[in-house]
Amino acid sequence: MNDKNKIIAGLIIFFVVLLFPFWFNLIFGAADAATAPEPELTDKAKQAETCVAETDYMRTEHMQILDQWRDMVTRDGKRIYKAENGKEYEASLSNTCMDCHSNKEKFCDSCHNYTSVDPYCWDCHTYPEETE
Amino acid sequence: MNAAYLYSLIAVVLLGLISYAGAEAAGLEVLFGVIIPYLALIVFLIGFANKILDWTKSPVPFRIPTTMGQQKSLPWIKHNKFDSPYTTGQVVIRMVLEILLFRSLLKNLRTGFGKDGQKITYKWVVWLWLFALMFHYSFLVVVIRHLRFFAEPVPFFVTMIERVDGMLQIMLPNLFISGVVLLAGASLLLLRRVLLPKLVYISRPADFFPLFLIIGIAVTGLMMRYVSKVDVVRVKELTMGLATFQPSIPEGTIGGLFYVHLFFVSLLVAYIPFSKLMHMGGVFLSPTRNLPNNSRAKRHVNPWNYPVKTHTYEEYEDDFRDKMKEAGLPVEKE
Numbered sequence: 034m035n036d037k038n039k040i041i042a043g044l045i046i047f048f049v050v051l052l053f054p055f056w057f058n059l060i061f062g063a064a065d066a067a068t069a070p071e072p073e074l075t076d077k078a079k080q081a082e083t084c085v086a087e088t089d090y091m092r093t094e095h096m097q098i099l100d101q102w103r104d105m106v107t108r109d110g111k112r113i114y115k116a117e118n119g120k121e122y123e124a125s126l127s128n129t130c131m132d133c134h135s136n137k138e139k140f141c142d143s144c145h146n147y148t149s150v151d152p153y154c155w156d157c158h159t160y161p162e163e164t165e
Numbered sequence: 166m167n168a169a170y171l172y173s174l175i176a177v178v179l180l181g182l183i184s185y186a187g188a189e190a191a192g193l194e195v196l197f198g199v200i201i202p203y204l205a206l207i208v209f210l211i212g213f214a215n216k217i218l219d220w221t222k223s224p225v226p227f228r229i230p231t232t233m234g235q236q237k238s239l240p241w242i243k244h245n246k247f248d249s250p251y252t253t254g255q256v257v258i259r260m261v262l263e264i265l266l267f268r269s270l271l272k273n274l275r276t277g278f279g280k281d282g283q284k285i286t287y288k289w290v291v292w293l294w295l296f297a298l299m300f301h302y303s304f305l306v307v308v309i310r311h312l313r314f315f316a317e318p319v320p321f322f323v324t325m326i327e328r329v330d331g332m333l334q335i336m337l338p339n340l341f342i343s344g345v346v347l348l349a350g351a352s353l354l355l356l357r358r359v360l361l362p363k364l365v366y367i368s369r370p371a372d373f374f375p376l377f378l379i380i381g382i383a384v385t386g387l388m389m390r391y392v393s394k395v396d397v398v399r400v401k402e403l404t405m406g407l408a409t410f411q412p413s414i415p416e417g418t419i420g421g422l423f424y425v426h427l428f429f430v431s432l433l434v435a436y437i438p439f440s441k442l443m444h445m446g447g448v449f450l451s452p453t454r455n456l457p458n459n460s461r462a463k464r465h466v467n468p469w470n471y472p473v474k475t476h477t478y479e480e481y482e483d484d485f486r487d488k489m490k491e492a493g494l495p496v497e498k499e
Contacts, residue, residue, distance in 0.1 A: 040221050043449060044214060054315035054408040066317035067405040069398045069415065089417070093394040100337045148397050149313035149324060153334070 070143040078133040085116045085129075096152070099126060127158050135160075167365055170358070173373035177381050180432065181425045188424030197424045198403055199412040205431035212438025217446050226467045230458040233272070237459070249458045256457050263454050267301075270294035292357065300350030304379075306330060306343035307386075314404040338390055348383040351376060375442055378433050385426040395420035 049056075058066060078084075084091050085098065102124035105111045114124040123129050134140045137160045145152065187193040230236060234248025250256045262268050271294045274287045310330065312323045331339040355376045358364050389395045400423055402415040437443060449455070482489070482496055489496050 037221050040217060040450070044217050044446075047446070048210065048214075054312065055410075057316050057320065058405070058409050062317055062409065067402060067409050067411050067413070069402040089396075092396050092398070096337050144398050147317070148401050149319040149327065150338075150397075151324070151327070152339075 070147050072141075072143050073136060073139040075133060075136055075140075077135070081133055083118070084133075085114065085120075085122055099130075099154070102126070126154060127160065131160055167359075167368075169365075169368055169370045170373040170377075173370050173377050176374060177377040177429075180428065181381060181385075184425045184428035185421040189421035194414045194424065197428050198414055199407065201431045202407060202427060203412075205435040208435040209437055212435075213443075213446065216438050216443055217450075220447070220450055224468070225452045225456070226469075227465050228456045228458055228460045229453045230460065231453045236461070238461075251457055251459050251462075253457065256455060260449070260455055263451075264448055267294055267297055269454075270297055292353075296350050296353045296357065299346050300354060303343040303346035303350060307341075307347055310341065310343065314401050315408045317401075317405055336391065340391075344383065344387050344390070348380065348387060351380045351383060355380065371440060375433070375436065375440060378429055378436070382426060382429045382433065385422055385429065389420070389422050389426060393420070393422060395423045 086094070091098075102114060105114070106124050112123055112125070114122045116122060131137070137155075144150075184197050188197045230249065234245025235243060236249040237244045237251040244251065246255050247259050247262065250259050271291070273290045273293045275290045277286050277288065278284065279286045306326060309323060309326055313319045313327070316323070327341070330341045330343050333340055333342065355373070358368050358372060358376070396417065396419055399415040399417055399419045403413070403419065406412045433442075437445070479498075482498065486496055486498070
């Protein structure tokens with residue numbers, strides 16, 4: 034009948050598991066974990082000033098554009114993408130996107146790693162070698 | 166329309182609108198993004214502990230055997246070990262099966278009339294168990310997956326679960342099976358309550374409200390990922406701020422939908438200790454599940470019985486032996 038100790042032990046275990054984020058970040062976390070990584074722009078990207086769309090739009094929808102491009106190129110054979118601003122781009126991850134954003138580790142990976150996103154773009158596509 | 170689910174639905178929709186307007190138009194991001202989540206967690210911790218400690222005080226002096234299987238008896242009668250456990254080990258197995266597989270829900274019967282409309286029939290119905298299993302496990306996976314927003318670096322088991330959950334590799338962003346199953350499970354449980362007349366009759370707003378709230382959480386979550394995307398990096402900035410006690414609202418827009426999601430989750434978390442959702446702790450304390458059925462082998466004495474004055478036959482005989490002998494009555498001791 035007197036299971037008070039067992040119940041309290043169970044309650045403590047539950048709370049410890051529940052509060053995982055708090056103690057995990059305290060022990061293993063980086064000090065600046067609450068600051069999002071800033072994707073680094075190459076000189077070429079800075080000079081171009083605008084991407085194929087607005088920055089805020091690109092932040093959330095870039096995967097949609099890439100998906101659209103893939104279907105366009107591989108299924109319809111169309112290589113030319115007309116952007117909202119009227120400019121025309123070649124629809125290609127390796128040749129267009131990564132022409133400016135050639136620093137995969139500091140551009141793509143910085144946010145992807147931070148939010149544990151694991152895109153399978155580079156299962157097939159190659160990316161430019163990082164140069165020091 | 167049934168008032169019980171109408172009110173719950175309206176309540177959830179209103180709360181969603183309040184948080185959307187609050188964060189999007191009124192600039193109350195700090196309230197909905199920092200203050201309410203922390204408050205909800207505090208309410209949950211105190212409320213949950215309070216409830217469990219309150220339950221701890223309820224004495225359970227006797228076994229409560231439920232007739233779900235043959236109890237341990239004579240050696241030639243087959244003992245059903247897990248439905249009527251006798252030892253602590255067997256009880257542990259029954260509890261594990263109950264908590265992980267919801268075996269009680271498998272005993273769900275539907276009463277009705279047979280083809281002739283006269284004879285009462287009992288049909289075994291598996292749906293409640295199936296929907297509950299879908300719902301609970303997908304919810305667990307979704308909660309674990311959300312640790313990617315609350316831990317930096319992201320722990321290996323979260324990445325592992327994401328891999329398995331996203332193994333279909335369809336849609337973009339990659340579809341997580343658990344999210345869809347969670348919404349389906351919760352919706353099916355709701356439909357069950359709404360469409361079966363006998364269930365509507367016994368359902369209260371307290372049954373519908375959490376269901377609508379969870380459906381709201383699932384819908385906003387799926388929307389943020391697949392439809393009207395929010396900036397996930399800024400989201401993690403905010404949640405990591407919460408997890409490291411350096412709360413801040415990141416610069417730039419996150420999107421009102423995120424605040425609705427967070428507000429719904431905060432509400433759910435704060436609501437748990439005061440609702441039927443406490444079954445997450447209560448299931449461990451179910452007396453009909455967690456006690457061995459050994460009343461026939463062991464005597465369980467109620468510990469707060471007051472001492473009863475007894476007068477045994479031996480004592481009686483001692484008192485009256487001479488008189489009994491005189492009257493010619495048989496005595497046990499000479």
